[in-house]
Amino acid sequence: MVMNAITPIRTPAEQALIGAFGALRDSGPASAALEGLRIDGFSRFEASGLPHRRVEDWKYTDLRALMREARPLAGAPDASVLLAAKVAVGRLPRVGGSRIVLVDGFHAPDLADGGALPEGVTVSDLAAAMAQRPEISALVTGQPATRANIAFALNNAFLTEGLLIEVAPGTELGHALDLVSITSDGAPRLVTSRIVVVVGAGASAGIVETHLGPAGVEYQKNVVMQVVVRDGATLEHGRRQIEGDQALHLATLEASVGAEAHFDSLTLTTGAAVSRSQLFVRFAGEHSNVTLRGVSMLKGRQHADTALVMEHAVPHCQSRETFKHILDGEAHGVFQGKIIVQPVAQKTDGRMMSQTIMLAEGPSMDNKPELEIFADDVACAHGCTCGELDADLMFYLKARGIPHKEAEALLVEAFAREAIEDFGGGPLAVVEELREAMLTSVTEWMRART
Amino acid sequence: MSLLEIKNLTAKLADEDKQILNGLNLTVEKGQVAAIMGPNGSGKSTLSYVLAGREDYEVTDGEALLDGENILELSPDERAAKGLFLAFQYPIEIPGVGQMTFLKAAVNAQRRKNGLDDMPTPEFMKLVNGRAKELGISPDMLRRSVNVGFSGGEKKRNEILQMALLQPKLAILDETDSGLDIDALKIVADGVNAMRSPDRGFVVITHYQRLLDYIKPDVVHVLSAGRIIKTGGPDLALELEAKGYADIVGKAA
Numbered sequence: 156m157v158m159n160a161i162t163p164i165r166t167p168a169e170q171a172l173i174g175a176f177g178a179l180r181d182s183g184p185a186s187a188a189l190e191g192l193r194i195d196g197f198s199r200f201e202a203s204g205l206p207h208r209r210v211e212d213w214k215y216t217d218l219r220a221l222m223r224e225a226r227p228l229a230g231a232p233d234a235s236v237l238l239a240a241k242v243a244v245g246r247l248p249r250v251g252g253s254r255i256v257l258v259d260g261f262h263a264p265d266l267a268d269g270g271a272l273p274e275g276v277t278v279s280d281l282a283a284a285m286a287q288r289p290e291i292s293a294l295v296t297g298q299p300a301t302r303a304n305i306a307f308a309l310n311n312a313f314l315t316e317g318l319l320i321e322v323a324p325g326t327e328l329g330h331a332l333d334l335v336s337i338t339s340d341g342a343p344r345l346v347t348s349r350i351v352v353v354v355g356a357g358a359s360a361g362i363v364e365t366h367l368g369p370a371g372v373e374y375q376k377n378v379v380m381q382v383v384v385r386d387g388a389t390l391e392h393g394r395r396q397i398e399g400d401q402a403l404h405l406a407t408l409e410a411s412v413g414a415e416a417h418f419d420s421l422t423l424t425t426g427a428a429v430s431r432s433q434l435f436v437r438f439a440g441e442h443s444n445v446t447l448r449g450v451s452m453l454k455g456r457q458h459a460d461t462a463l464v465m466e467h468a469v470p471h472c473q474s475r476e477t478f479k480h481i482l483d484g485e486a487h488g489v490f491q492g493k494i495i496v497q498p499v500a501q502k503t504d505g506r507m508m509s510q511t512i513m514l515a516e517g518p519s520m521d522n523k524p525e526l527e528i529f530a531d532d533v534a535c536a537h538g539c540t541c542g543e544l545d546a547d548l549m550f551y552l553k554a555r556g557i558p559h560k561e562a563e564a565l566l567v568e569a570f571a572r573e574a575i576e577d578f579g580g581g582p583l584a585v586v587e588e589l590r591e592a593m594l595t596s597v598t599e600w601m602r603a604r605t
Numbered sequence: 606m607s608l609l610e611i612k613n614l615t616a617k618l619a620d621e622d623k624q625i626l627n628g629l630n631l632t633v634e635k636g637q638v639a640a641i642m643g644p645n646g647s648g649k650s651t652l653s654y655v656l657a658g659r660e661d662y663e664v665t666d667g668e669a670l671l672d673g674e675n676i677l678e679l680s681p682d683e684r685a686a687k688g689l690f691l692a693f694q695y696p697i698e699i700p701g702v703g704q705m706t707f708l709k710a711a712v713n714a715q716r717r718k719n720g721l722d723d724m725p726t727p728e729f730m731k732l733v734n735g736r737a738k739e740l741g742i743s744p745d746m747l748r749r750s751v752n753v754g755f756s757g758g759e760k761k762r763n764e765i766l767q768m769a770l771l772q773p774k775l776a777i778l779d780e781t782d783s784g785l786d787i788d789a790l791k792i793v794a795d796g797v798n799a800m801r802s803p804d805r806g807f808v809v810i811t812h813y814q815r816l817l818d819y820i821k822p823d824v825v826h827v828l829s830a831g832r833i834i835k836t837g838g839p840d841l842a843l844e845l846e847a848k849g850y851a852d853i854v855g856k857a858a
């Protein structure tokens with residue numbers, strides 16, 4: 156047999172993904188709007204395969220090695236799946252106001268909770284909106300950096316439905332929208348979901364995503380959220396990644412921030428065996444500010460990667476990136492942060508910080524901060540720290556009779572709180588519940604350590 | 606049985622070959638206030654840290670019995686649970702850990718060790734507010750992170766507040782008087798004197814006789830080069846104040 160020299164060798168997972176795409180295509184046509192996206196995504200994936208450690212952006216998260224198998228695509232949930240999901244979601248304390256629920260990536264309107272959507276908020280089918288509104292289609296296509304990303308390409312390839320959440324101009328939401336995305340129990344599957352959020356000019360809104368699923372199931376989830384914060388608008392965005400302990404979770408957040416706008420985003424990561432949180436954020440208008448924050452608490456052999464690109468494409472904007480890692484067991488944390496300042500983006504003010512606390516000898520942390528500055532009148536800085544808890548502080552607490560584990564918990568909570576406490580300090584305090592919930596999660600995580 | 610009995614205590618820096626305590630012997634009886642005086646660098650703070658269990662020091666010989674039990678193998682929190690308290694010479698700031706959270710954790714840790722439930726919050730608040738008021742600690746200070754933004758004197762008073770809440774068997778006060786003006790010194794001394802009792806002992810480490818005008822010691826020890834070189838009554842402090850350490854240290858050497 157003669158090997159065809161140009162056919163790359165495919166891993167079993169890659170072969171399975173190619174097969175899944177074929178099956179999806181054969182199962183019936185997507186709407187015309189989604190068809191183009193799917194084909195574009197699939198061909199990008201097919202050309203490069205799963206990213207591995209020799210691909211610079213994925214150096215520390217070798218997806219080809221970490222994703223040994225690809226799970227079959229999740230289908231729309233049936234009545235019994237919805238019922239089970241309803242029970243599981245019901246156990247999750249609400250953070251914010253109206254609750255929107257996705258089950259296996261599919262919108263489940265019957266599981267909505269917390270009252271009707273507030274005035275000024277609409278939730279609709281993304282494909283339908285794309286068919287009628289070219290600006291929505293353009294938005295879904297993604298910015299160049301996002302489009303070049305393989306996790307995003309795979310999300311496109313397997314897209315069967317999406318949600319468009321719009322906040323009308325001038326609306327002021329009193330509570331955050333509580334978006335829950337749950338993966339059902341049973342045989343492991345690949346879940347794909349897509350959400351687009353448009354916050355109209357001058358509006359103020361909050362949205363909280365919670366991603367969860369069954370323990371002990373090796374499900375895979377690829378979620379993309381694309382956000383537009385229009386001129387003068389504020390969006391406070393929270394994300395809780397509390398997936399099941401065997402899950403693979405790939406998340407992409409793309410945001411475009413208009414003039415005199417605010418975007419504040421906080422991710423808490425405690426779940427999944429392997430996870431990657433990608434942020435592609437871009438200033439599209441002047442005099443705006445963005446804060447990106449994260450707290451990752453990892454134990455056992457968990458792996459979590461935060462990969463962010465903050466692009467200052469216009470002058471006079473301020474960005475703050477603050478990420479905290481708390482690592483136990485033999486966990487592996489990764490932070491890759493890049494601030495890009497385009498030549499026109501004078502008076503940019505950008506500051507990025509990654510801090511890690513090691514609670515044991517076993518964990519490892521990779522940090523890769525980058526500044527790509529093409530303008531001359533800017534103030535940009537990055538810093539990173541990594542170490543154990545301060546021995547003098549520990550001694551002081553223990554000298555007061557506070558046991559070792561509890562002393563550690565007090566200091567770790569203080570460390571995490573720095574990233575959480577002024578979250579959503581904007582004009583609307585819509586995310587107070589989230590802040591409290593996240594601090595509670597930090598406390599509980601520390602308490603659960605053995 | 607003596608409250609504290611230190612026998613031939615020898616200790617060095619954990620990661621250096623520097624011996625600081627050189628076969629130190631000291632006994633503190635129940636109900637006693639023992640002053641320890643000595644030149645800078647003689648090992649006073651080291652003694653207090655070794656007793657409290659700081660890991661920077663390694664005990665190479667000797668023992669320290671609290672109520673007859675050797676505490677040197679215990680962790681710092683276990684020693685605290687046995688009733689040992691150290692008021693630090695340099696109280697440390699703990700950004701992000703609220704003062705109330707900290708005090709509550711300490712009080713409840715002690716209660717749990719004694720098989721008691723956590724103190725109900727209202728009762729705890731009342732207790733802290735009462736003690737804080739006596740020590741001139743403002744409600745604002747109680748709302749801050751531990752020692753953050755406190756003046757030197759406020760930090761020292763905060764140590765005494767913790768002592769008052771924990772009601773230890775043996776309290777070691779390491780230069781609690783330094784950095785205090787005369788009014789604050791009186792407040793601190795009143796706080797200590799109020800806690801004197803037949804079951805409790807104090808080790809008051811100080812540089813100056815001044816504090817001992819307000820906290821009257823039963824016995825005065827002189828520490829030099831990591832050993833107690835002289836022990837006497839309250840008059841010894843006055844003598845040291847008048848003549849300095851050179852004379853007595855010279856005789857002992």
Ligand SMILES: Nc1ncnc2c1ncn2[C@@H]1O[C@H](COP(=O)(O)OP(=O)(O)O)[C@@H](O)[C@H]1O
Pocket residue numbers: 618625643644645646647648649650651652661
């Ligand atoms: N952690 C330490 N690292 C280095 N040297 C120390 C340390 N602790 C104490 N020493 C040294 O040991 C000696 C005694 O110090 P210390 O106990 O602080 O004395 P005092 O409290 O009597 O002034 C000094 O020479 C001091 O420099």
Ligand SMILES: [Mg+2]
Pocket residue numbers: 649650651694779780
């Ligand atoms: Mg000292």
